[in-house]
Amino acid sequence: MLRDNIPQLICPAGSLPALKAAVDNGADAVYFGYKNDTNARNFAGLNFDDKAMREGIRYAQSRSREVLLAINTFAQPGRDADWQRAVDGAAELGVDAVILADVGLLDYAARRHPGLRLHLSVQGSATSYEAVNFAQREFGVRRAVLPRVLTLAQVENVIRNTTVEIEVFGFGSLCVMNEGRCWLSSYATGESPNTVGACSPAKYVKWEKSPGMMSTRLNGILIDRFGDNEPAGYPTLCKGRFEVNGATYYALEEPTSLNVLEILPEIAEIGVAAIKVEGRQRSPTYVAQVTKNMRAALDTLASEGKRYQVKQAWQAELAKVSEGSQATLGAYSRPWR
Structure with a gap:
């Protein structure tokens, strides 16, 4: 049985209501970030000030849920103290773990707060067990979040060769980059999620309405055009439609959502410690809906074991909040390999 x-x-x-929605619908842990650029989801109107953070931690921990604080951008020259203060604040707040990417910051946290549990962020781009074991050996990292570029067999190989807990993404938006190495946003705007904390920072985004059409631009670059009855997505360079050799299409990546429901038994069997849902920039409704259905699937796997089957109701509910019109197993399944 897989129960254990x-x-x-x-x-x-991304907000206090979203945190409560996750806890109320069955999350084992929630992850959030400061309302500043130490956070790779530093969007206007989102994230936590000190008061909201304390309330969120109390709400989750009083219900026996864990709280993980993401300080997952890279410290900028001359501003190391800003990121160090964020780590100090996390320790003072009593979070269950801090998610870090910057090796200098990992070193600081390990030396200054030896009792603080450290997780290696997906922004750390650890795609091999050698990288994971380095983070464990040098900084005492207890868990690593793997980028969404590995096959399930590659994930299993990492797990087989490390004692660090491994966390993988299970639902949400995909990225064509190996996380932590994004250059597209930098190319268009001079800023990236790894530094200022947001892909396609809002100050560079422009929406232009014309008869029958909505155009979206990023720092002057036309990213996409949408008809009146077509949902207009947020303008990120990787998910734009561009004209290439006379044809207009999603030249880099078509909007689609990762959804691992059908391979949950395999993910559990190889020893994955945690499944992460993407979407701190999404609404509390999204968080509630995804959490509820992922919880139901994991509970069914726990009780049914090898008899586990995906229920259409789960897929139908998740489809309502998916990015784009289709779901994928992403890099986990590459039958052509």
Whole structure:
């Protein structure tokens, strides 16, 4: 039976209502960030000030749920103290773990707060067990979040060769980059999620309405055009439609959502410690809906084991909040390899 090997469900919280939605709908842990550029989801109107953070931590921990604080951008020259203060604040707040990417900051946290549990962020771009074991050996990292570029067999190989807990993404938006190495946003705007904390920073985004059409631009670059009855997505360079050799299409990546429901038994069987839901920039409704259905699937796996089957109701509910019109197993399944 798989009951004892069911991964934790880690859910996003871009706001206090989203955090409560995750906790109320069955998340084992929530992850959130400061309202500043130490956070790779530093969008206007989202994230936590000190008061909201304390309330969120109390709400989750009083219900026996864990709280993970993401300080997952890279410290900028001359501003190391800003990121160090964020780590100090996390320790003072009593979070269950801090998610870090910057090796200098990992070193600082390990030396200054030896009792603080450290997780290696997906922004750390650890795609091999050698990289994971380095983070464990040098900084005492207890868990690593793997980028969404590995096959399931590659994930299994990492797990087989490390004692660090491994966390993988299970639902949400995909990225064509190996996280932590994004250059597209930098190319268009001079800023990236790895530094200022947001892909396609809002100050560079422009919406232009014309008869029958909505155009979206990023720092003057036309990203897409949408008809009146077509949902207009947020303008990120990787998910734009561009004219290439006379044809207009999604030249880099078509909007689609990762959804691992059908391979949950395999994910559990290889020893994945936690499954992460992407979406700190999404609404509390999104968080509630995804958490509820992922929780139901994991609970069914725990009780049914090898008899586990995906229920259409789960897929139908998740489809309502998916990015784009289709779901994918992403890099996990590459039958052509």
